[in-house]
Amino acid sequence: MTARRTHVVGAGIAGLSATLAATKEGGEAVLYEAAPWPGGRCRTIHPADGFSHDNGTHVLLSANRHALGLLKAVGARDRWIEPERKGLPLYDLRTGTMRTIGLSPWSWLWPSRRPRDMRVTDLTHLVRLALSVRDRPVASVIGDRPIMDSLIGPLTMAVLNTPPEVASARRLALALRRLLWPRASRLLVAKNGLGEDLVQPVIETLHVLGVPVLAGQRVRNLVTHGERVIGLSLTDRTIALGPEDHVILALPPYEIERLLPALPVPQRFEAILNVHFRLPGLEKPRFIGFTSALTQWLLVRRDHVSVTVSAADAVARGEAPDLLVSTIWREIVPVLRDLGLVVVADRQPEVRIVKEKRATIRQDAASLPQPPLRPLANLALAGDWLGALPATIESAVISGKAAVAALRHPPSAGVHASRAHPPRREDAA
Ligand SMILES: Cc1cc2nc3c(=O)[nH]c(=O)nc-3n(C[C@H](O)[C@H](O)[C@H](O)COP(=O)(O)OP(=O)(O)OC[C@H]3O[C@@H](n4cnc5c(N)ncnc54)[C@H](O)[C@@H]3O)c2cc1C
Structure with missing residues (x-):
């Protein structure tokens, strides 16, 4: 019987996470990266x-x-x-003053740990934001209050990299609720x-596990037969896949769209x-x-x-x-x-x-297109943009593990069944 190999395409954090997960129980994997170095957007x-x-x-x-x-x-x-054990120092350019605030939402109950301009009445708006289920822009939940400038605006930009006037309150709420756990808000x-302290240690671990990391190898096309991928076309050769092999595309949405044009993906x-x-x-x-x-x-x-x-x-x-x-x-x-x-x-x-x-x-309040997590029988998707959490290292790691888990089961009647829905538990992998 041929051994199963997992071919992971993209050596960003999602691909590194998927490769580690695929090799966890002695599985074989190979990692393809278009750039001359691994790490993707973390490098x-x-x-x-x-x-x-x-x-x-x-x-x-x-x-x-x-x-x-x-x-x-x-x-x-x-x-x-x-770096900042006592809280987050915030410098207000307008007044030229520095104020150290708590990062945990609980700490804002104490006036000395609150951001500038935060009043007790703002706390109800923050609770409303943290409980957002119906999606709408962050700014419309908070309204025209001074904490928009001193807290909510900077927080939204930091977490969602999207202006608060359009950013998704529901996505921000997921992140805020995770900060409520004890000791959850240490920065x-x-x-x-990033190279020395994140990417290189993963590559060294993969090296010890015997995983080939093929940098400078762009996957140009997928060769498919029916519902399966049977080959990966690289720049100068095509890799034929074994009958048991799996593929994980750990790529940004625009690369997924190029390789699998029928899938709905975020465009902005x-x-x-x-x-x-x-x-x-x-x-x-x-x-x-x-x-x-x-x-x-x-x-x-x-x-x-x-x-x-x-x-x-x-x-x-x-x-x-x-x-x-x-x-x-x-x-x-x-x-x-x-x-x-x-x-x-x-x-x-x-x-x-x-x-x-x-x-x-762009993580706006309009619902973002989410493709099926396993669009082909032996292929799953990974990447920070999949799922309901803010697009960050955390979501990239979760998505890599989720792709491996999705491929573990035999494909059911419709391989499209497994959609990248919001995880049921906030931190589900
Ligand atoms: C400046 C900046 C600051 C950030 N700050 C934070 C932060 O403070 N905290 C946080 O958690 N997140 C932050 N992020 C987001 C974080 O970097 C990303 O969420 C994460 O790195 C995404 O990883 P990924 O694997 O999903 O995608 P990527 O890193 O984009 O990885 C995809 C990989 O696939 C490769 N590739 C593409 N096409 C092909 C192909 N056809 N064949 C083979 N390989 C291919 C690419 O070269 C790339 O290496 C920041 C991002 C940026 C850019």
Whole structure:
């Protein structure tokens, strides 16, 4: 009898998670990646001049237990550290003041842990938001209240990468409810970067398991026969699949649409702009939020600082990059000085800009197309955009495990039965 092999296409977090899951009980797998390196939207960029940085800052919350489970499985859990143990420092550019707020919604019951402008009466609106079942835009649940600027706007952009005027209240509610568990709201960042602290440990584990990771191998077409995939066409050859083999496409929606044009997939995306300044930073990372500013998040590392601007289409379309960068630099200078760094407003350091045009799907309140999870008898889909949770590392990890689980059962009468519906339990994998 031929051994079953799982062919995973795409070495982003969903593909890495699927490959680990497929090999868990001694299964065989092979991983194909179009780019010369694995990691997808989570990667460290290593230019020849030595100024290495992540494509963009990624944070995890302790509520992201599937992502943390993956880190633990590959021995990298302790590489993700909590830069702000006392709460999240938020710098308000308008007033030039810093305030440390609690990240757990429970902590907002205490005035000293509340975001600026939050009143007790706002709590009822927050509860209404957290209980959102019928979907509508976040801004329409909160209304025209000051906490839109000081909390809900930044939170929505951070979690959904979609402007609150259109972002899905139901998706945000799922994330908010997960923060209610004890110790669920600790914010974590990779100590040294995404490559070293996330992607590389997974690749090393796969290496030990004997899984071939074939970088620079784009799957151009699927060869199908009836309801099955029987081959994968790469750039220079076609891989014939065995009769028991499985395929997992761990790809963004536009690649799924290209390979399987009949499937409904989300069509709209949001950008994230990342600006990295090269300067001597701090030994231990610091993470600061901004309000009333172009800058949204600032991560200070040992040899550079990184600024994130989510849902960045609006900002990056109009203004010249030089102007954007100098605005951001001037915004962050006072905070860097407060942290003890020697910086001068009119002496901007070397800079790198990374604009991820399709950083995530646009997670708006209109219901997003969800294809069947197992559209062919031996093929399942994975990717951060599947399911009901915000499109993040956590949903990517869950989707990889869910794809392996979906292929475990013999195909029933209609293989299309297994749709990527919202998980029944909030964290179901
Ligand atoms: C700047 C930025 C900041 C972010 N911040 C956060 C954050 O703070 N926290 C968080 O949880 N999430 C964050 N995210 C989202 C997170 O990065 C994604 O949710 C996650 O990386 C998606 O993983 P994925 O495997 O689903 O997709 P991808 O990473 O897109 O992986 C798909 C892979 O498939 C490969 N591929 C494509 N076509 C083919 C083909 N035909 N053949 C073979 N390979 C192919 C691609 O090269 C890619 O490597 C951020 C994203 C960005 C861009």
